[in-house]
Amino acid sequence: MGRSKELKIRCWIDIDGKKFFGTGRAQLLMMIEKNGSLSKAAKEMGMSYRKAWAMVDDMNQRGQQPYVELHKGGIKGGGAELTEVGKKVLASFQKMNDKINETVQQHTEEILRLI
Template structure:
């Protein structure tokens, strides 16, 4: 019989996405992008912080804006303060809804943690 180590770190990891008409629409990467846009007010800074190209970040935002019921992100034109990017109220609500969904799913995982003792 094989011995098993007593101090093993066994955990469940979970990632989830929202699909619209069978297309992956929103998940951890887009959440992070929206959060960073909210923090920095800049698509370029948000993309750079994530190690992502500006073009890819805009493509993601364009897709969210097109498939969502309302736009999530809007660009501000230049001026005295310069241009920038900001979240709409819908974008802020989507962040909170996704985080709440994540909290609920993690509670389910934690409630089933006795399963980990069997592994």
Template sequence: MNRQLKADGRFWLTLDGRNFLGRGRVELLQRVRETGSISKAAKAMKMSYKAAWDAVDAMNAAWQSPLVESGPAGSRLTDDAERLIIVFQNAEAQHTAFMATLGASVGRDAS
């Protein structure tokens, strides 16, 4: 049997030492942008409305201003949310590249 040792790691942006923005939350923000609705975003992600609302509420409370604004016409992302999505995507791409390099190194060193 040929077994391969690999490095693995999930990526989160933390705020004051707490997980703040990860892939799932970014997807939720993107779905809110697409649908204009937290409920529709949750449905598209096959998650409960409560879980989606709790995630949005946690992000809004942690950041200095709301990332999602909701009103009678629906929900929309703020400029801060749009900027944070880009920051996350850029940082995650760097993390992915680093993990690929690290994984190759670990695999070589273990052989």
């Protein structure tokens, strides 16, 4: 009877030994970019606004420069947008992740056949 085998890989960045940026935060940045709103991004991800805000605050505080600019509500309500640095970090992370996944796919069949 054949067993189900799967090769999984995750990539994230630690700062001072503490998780800082990975696929979850990259997805949050993508949703902010798409929706122009932190609350809409959080809702689309099935995440509380509070958790999303904490993630953005952490990125803004521990990154070299802020990744997200938040706009307070007014007549039209608030909003959120990625800074240029946020856009560059997101694009670079996605590019790197794509290359990692491509490499993993190229070798998955070979390694799983041996296990």
